[in-house]
Amino acid sequence: MPPALVGKVAHRLATRARWRLLEYAFWLAALASFFLLPNRHLILTEIAWLALFALSLDLILGYAGIISLGHAAFFGLGSYLAALLAKHGIVNEPVLALVLSGLCAAVLGFATSFLVLRGSDLTRLMVTLGVALIMREIANQIPDITGGADGLQGVVIAPILGLFQFDIFGHVAYAYCLIVLFILFLLARRVVYSPFGLSLRAVKGNPLRAASIGISVNARLVTIYTFAAFYAGIAGALLAQTTAFASLDVFSFExxxxxxxxxxxxxxxxLYGGLIGAVIFKLMQDWIANLTPQYWQFWIGLVLVLIVLIGRDRIALRTGGVRLLAERITRRFAPAAAPVAVPPGEGS
Amino acid sequence: MPVVLETVALEKHFGGIAAVAGVSLSIEKGARHALIGPNGAGKTTVINLLTGVLRPTAGRILLEGEDITSLDAYKRVQRGLARTFQINQLFLDLTPLETVGLAISERLGSGAQWWRLVGSNPHVVEEIVEILGRFHLTDVMHERTGNLPYGKQRLLEIALAIACRPRVLLLDEPAAGVPEDERHEILATVAALPADVTVLLIEHDMDIVFSFADRISVLVNGALFVDGPPAEVARDPRVKAVYLGESLDA
Structure with missing residues (x-):
C-alpha cells in the first residue's frame, strides 16, 4: 500500500479535531465578555451554567440520539447536593463540592440509563420525564432536608479554593462558571473526537449495524448517559453555588x-449548539421580558415555531454547506432524477 | 474439514407462522456455502438468527463448537462472525474512512477509548487505507456515505464486514440492486477472500451461486430441502420443480 496515502489519511484524521478559527473567536469573545461587560456578569453567569447544561443534553441527544424531557433530574440533584454540602458544612470548598455533586448526579444517571436503552423516542421522553417528576416529588416530600416548597434557605458558600469570595455583582461567579464550562467543554470535545465519540455517532445513525461490527450499543449508551448526567449535575451545582439557594424548580418540567x-x-x-443556544435564549428572554414582561412566553413560542419551520435548511447549511442546500433545491425541482436504485425488498 | 458453524434444529416462529422450521445446517471451515431458495423461504431469517439479530424460538447455534445461541450480536462479531445486509445498513452521516476505521478500532479493542483521538493509532490507519483500496473506495473516502452512488455504498457494505476480519462471513445477497456492469467488482472482492475464511452466501442469481459455491443448501418454506455439492443440487428434480414452479408463478 502507498505509504504516502497512509500519511495523508492519518493527517486528515488528525485534522478532524483541529481547532477551527470560529472556535477561537467564540472563546475569545467569551473571555472578552468578562472584561468588557462587568455590569452584565449576573446574566452572563446564568448563560454559562445554562450552556453547560445544554452541552450535557447535546452529548446524549446530538451524539447518541437519546432524547430527554427530564434532564433536570440530574441538574436538580447536583443543585440540591451542592447547596446541602455548603449549608451543613460537609464540604465547604466549592470546587470539591462541585465535583462531588456532579459525581452523585452521574450515579443517578448510571442507575436510570438502563431505562432509556430500549424503546422509541416517545418512550424515552416519557421515561425521562417520569424520572424528573419522581426526583421533584422526593425533594418535595423531605422538607426537613430540602426545605420543601420554600426552598433551601441559609446556604453560605465559602470562597473558591479558599481565595475568591462570591460577590453580589457576579464577577467571581462568572469567572468561576466560565472556567468550569471551558474545562468541561475541552473534555467533551476530546471525547467526541475519540473512537468512543465516533462510535456514538454510529450507534445514533444505525444501531443495528453498529452491533454488527462489534460495538456494544448498550454499553456505549450507558456510558454517555452517565457522563452527560455528570455534566448536568455540575451545571445544577453551579446554579446553587452562584445563587446560594436551591428550590424545587430545579427539577421542574419547564x-x-x-x-x-x-x-x-x-x-x-x-458541541457549540448548546453554548450558542444558551446565549441567544437568555439574551432573548432578557430583552423580551424588559419589553413586554407579561408576553414573554408568547414570543418564545413564536420563535420556536419559526425555528422549527426553517430548521431543515439551517441544518443543511451547517453540515454540508451551500452544496448540500443546492442539491436539495435541485432535487426538489427535478424529482425524477433521483439517482438511488431501490434494492429488492427484504422478502426472503 | 472441521465444522465451523452449525445449527441444530433451529426454529423461529413469528406469531403462528414458522419462518424457520427445524433447520440443521453444518458449514465446514473454508467452505463457500450457498443458501438458496425461493422468496419467503426464510433465508434472511436464518442469517438474522445466526448473527443474533433475532433469537430463535427453539434450537441451538454453535460457532467453532461453542454454543452462541443466547450470545449478544456484538459478541458474536468479536468471536469472528460478521455479516452484510441485503439492504445496505450504513452510517449515512459518516465518511467511508470513518466507517471502516470504526470497525477496525472496534476489532482491535480500542473502540471505547475516549482519551485518544481517532487516527492516532498508525496500525488502524494502515489497515483503513488497505481496505479502502481493496474495495475501490479510496477516491471517495472523505465523502459523506449517504451521498455515495449505490454501487459504492454496496462495496462499503461488504468492506465493513471484511474490516471485522471475520472467520465466518455471511453475505446476504451482496450483489442485490447493483447494475450488471458493476457486479463483477463486488464478486471479485468476494472471490478474493482468503481461503480459510468460511463464507455463507445467500443469492438469487444462479450464475453467481454456481460459479462461487462448493456446497449448496436449498431452503423451502423454512425447512432445509436439499443439501449437497452444486452438481448434485443442480440435478435434483425437486429443486428444479421448486424453482420452475416459482418462476412460473412470477
Missing amino acids: RSADLLLVLIIGGTGY
Missing part, C-alpha cells in the same frame, strides 16, 4: 423543556 428549546435554537451534534 427547565427540561427550556433546555430542549436551547438546543433547538443552537442546533445539535456540533
Whole structure:
C-alpha cells in the first residue's frame, strides 16, 4: 500500500479535531465578555451554567440520539447536593463540592440509563420525564432536608479554593462558571473526537449495524448517559453555588423543556449548539421580558415555531454547506432524477 | 474439514407462522456455502438468527463448537462472525474512512477509548487505507456515505464486514440492486477472500451461486430441502420443480 496515502489519511484524521478559527473567536469573545461587560456578569453567569447544561443534553441527544424531557433530574440533584454540602458544612470548598455533586448526579444517571436503552423516542421522553417528576416529588416530600416548597434557605458558600469570595455583582461567579464550562467543554470535545465519540455517532445513525461490527450499543449508551448526567449535575451545582439557594424548580418540567428549546435554537451534534443556544435564549428572554414582561412566553413560542419551520435548511447549511442546500433545491425541482436504485425488498 | 458453524434444529416462529422450521445446517471451515431458495423461504431469517439479530424460538447455534445461541450480536462479531445486509445498513452521516476505521478500532479493542483521538493509532490507519483500496473506495473516502452512488455504498457494505476480519462471513445477497456492469467488482472482492475464511452466501442469481459455491443448501418454506455439492443440487428434480414452479408463478 502507498505509504504516502497512509500519511495523508492519518493527517486528515488528525485534522478532524483541529481547532477551527470560529472556535477561537467564540472563546475569545467569551473571555472578552468578562472584561468588557462587568455590569452584565449576573446574566452572563446564568448563560454559562445554562450552556453547560445544554452541552450535557447535546452529548446524549446530538451524539447518541437519546432524547430527554427530564434532564433536570440530574441538574436538580447536583443543585440540591451542592447547596446541602455548603449549608451543613460537609464540604465547604466549592470546587470539591462541585465535583462531588456532579459525581452523585452521574450515579443517578448510571442507575436510570438502563431505562432509556430500549424503546422509541416517545418512550424515552416519557421515561425521562417520569424520572424528573419522581426526583421533584422526593425533594418535595423531605422538607426537613430540602426545605420543601420554600426552598433551601441559609446556604453560605465559602470562597473558591479558599481565595475568591462570591460577590453580589457576579464577577467571581462568572469567572468561576466560565472556567468550569471551558474545562468541561475541552473534555467533551476530546471525547467526541475519540473512537468512543465516533462510535456514538454510529450507534445514533444505525444501531443495528453498529452491533454488527462489534460495538456494544448498550454499553456505549450507558456510558454517555452517565457522563452527560455528570455534566448536568455540575451545571445544577453551579446554579446553587452562584445563587446560594436551591428550590424545587430545579427539577421542574419547564427547565427540561427550556433546555430542549436551547438546543433547538443552537442546533445539535456540533458541541457549540448548546453554548450558542444558551446565549441567544437568555439574551432573548432578557430583552423580551424588559419589553413586554407579561408576553414573554408568547414570543418564545413564536420563535420556536419559526425555528422549527426553517430548521431543515439551517441544518443543511451547517453540515454540508451551500452544496448540500443546492442539491436539495435541485432535487426538489427535478424529482425524477433521483439517482438511488431501490434494492429488492427484504422478502426472503 | 472441521465444522465451523452449525445449527441444530433451529426454529423461529413469528406469531403462528414458522419462518424457520427445524433447520440443521453444518458449514465446514473454508467452505463457500450457498443458501438458496425461493422468496419467503426464510433465508434472511436464518442469517438474522445466526448473527443474533433475532433469537430463535427453539434450537441451538454453535460457532467453532461453542454454543452462541443466547450470545449478544456484538459478541458474536468479536468471536469472528460478521455479516452484510441485503439492504445496505450504513452510517449515512459518516465518511467511508470513518466507517471502516470504526470497525477496525472496534476489532482491535480500542473502540471505547475516549482519551485518544481517532487516527492516532498508525496500525488502524494502515489497515483503513488497505481496505479502502481493496474495495475501490479510496477516491471517495472523505465523502459523506449517504451521498455515495449505490454501487459504492454496496462495496462499503461488504468492506465493513471484511474490516471485522471475520472467520465466518455471511453475505446476504451482496450483489442485490447493483447494475450488471458493476457486479463483477463486488464478486471479485468476494472471490478474493482468503481461503480459510468460511463464507455463507445467500443469492438469487444462479450464475453467481454456481460459479462461487462448493456446497449448496436449498431452503423451502423454512425447512432445509436439499443439501449437497452444486452438481448434485443442480440435478435434483425437486429443486428444479421448486424453482420452475416459482418462476412460473412470477
